[in-house]
């Protein structure tokens with residue numbers, strides 16, 4: 001049967017990837033029948049999407065942890081005019097009508113980007129009187145709610161447009177997890193930093209990475225823990241590391257990463273947090289194989305992160321350019337043995353870091369495990385940074401959040417089984433990676449360079 | 460950090476990666492704490508194939524926990540063995556290393572753990 005999804009009006013390019021990921025998590029057979037996204041602007045004028053699902057139960061499961069779905073409805077009819085809606089309701093659904101003859105119910109009108117007078121509302125709702133439901137009309141918590149949706153063109157009130165573009169009529173089934181971002185709202189979180197990912201997008205990221213009970217997730221740039229908290233909220237066991245251990249430790253009292261888990265009652269989902277650098281990671285890894293069993297030797301079901309952009313400070317990696325500099329000892333004391341010791345860092349490139357993340361993910365994700373990470377890029381096509389690739393990882397989705405002069409993308413990959421990997425492509429990938437060694441910081445960090453050039457195209 | 464984490468961590472020094480002595484790291488002067496966590500058999504079954512069992516046996520003994528069997532249980536055996544589930548749950552999911560050090564058996568480098576957070580950053584002569 002067909003179902004109507006009504007999305008919340010934000011993050012358009014994230015919508016389909018989120019419900020497609022949720023279909024994987026829930027094992028639901030999902031087919032998208034219609035959803036319009038303008039490829040030029042990556043925006044959608046319509047928050048409505050029609051999908052085919054095997055059952056009402058599948059519809060409930062599909063959206064129960066969706067951040068971007070408001071509601072899902074059994075689709076009874078749709079069309080560009082009200083007459084079309086009635087014709088399709090009368091053609092498709094008479095066999096269902098008898099089920100709702102005596103229950104309490106209400107009819108609602110949802111006019112997206114449009115408005116109707118009370119008289120018009122009554123007229124529209126009364127046009128469905130042939131359904132002949134005889135139960136009591138109850139406005140608060142009725143047994144059933146039937147909704148007529150109208151999809152109006154943008155600015156229709158101002159332009160005096162008289163009719164919506166499209167109508168949908170459906171029976172309410174379930175609501176998404178819109179309360180979850182509120183629960184994890186940064187404004188009410190004990191301990192955050194300027195780079196903490198907002199709770200809505202952190203939860204969407206966790207969905208795309210298929211975080212779920214019994215799964216192991218890792219964030220190698222953990223900061224104050226936004227992604228692990230979102231993953232733990234969905235029942236996963238989470239791990240994280242950061243090059244700056246102070247972000248994990250906080251004030252060592254209540255304002256710590258652990259304190260955040262405590263605040264939400266998620267301590268069971270806190271696996272381990274440690275100070276480390278991805279280029280010298282302590283996480284055990286095996287060389288990439290050609291026919292492994294898909295799990296053994298690998299650890300994680302998902303890797304989620306928002307790597308440092310390197311705009312303000314330039315990316316840094318541990319090590320010194322001049323090994324003669326004696327920062328290791330100071331006043332006869334071996335500084336590096338102190339627990340809070342932070343070694344100096346040498347410039348590290350954005351592109352090399354992306355390669356490190358991909359290579360690390362290929363080595364540590366189990367088959368079908370996912371990597372979801374955020375990456376900035378310029379809006380101008382000429383300066384756009386391509387989606388990085390790795391022969392062991394297949395791109396699942398690319399979502400874009402657009403700002404004024406730049407955008408950030410959430411890129412999701414799945415770890416494919418060794419046997420499906422093109423080993424020749426892997427050799428070429430490794431050769432390309434070698435070329436990155438020895439280039440300058442600006443060459444290696446195209447985003448940083450574009451940022452300092454204010455995203456102007458060079459002639 | 461949970462004791463489970465220890466099973467995923469080896470020495471960060473590049474020249475140690477090829478040595479089997481760099482994993483597992485050996486806890487030293489470890490101070491343990493226990494979180495009460497609800498048991499999740501599904502999680503333990505999922506975790507089982509990702510665990511290096513020989514390393515876990517070493518860690519368990521070094522931290523003063525009961526000796527684990529030579530061979531890991533299969534998923535079916537684990538699901539049916541409530542005692543084993545509970546033991547692994549306590550060891551892997553509830554026990555936390557709060558303070559102490561982790562020592563590499565190959566190079567001898569000691570990684571400090573403070574407030575449950577281990578520090579794997581290396582001085583430049585080891586990078």
Ligand SMILES: [Zn+2]
Pocket residue numbers: 470471472475481563564565566567568
């Ligand atoms: Zn070592």
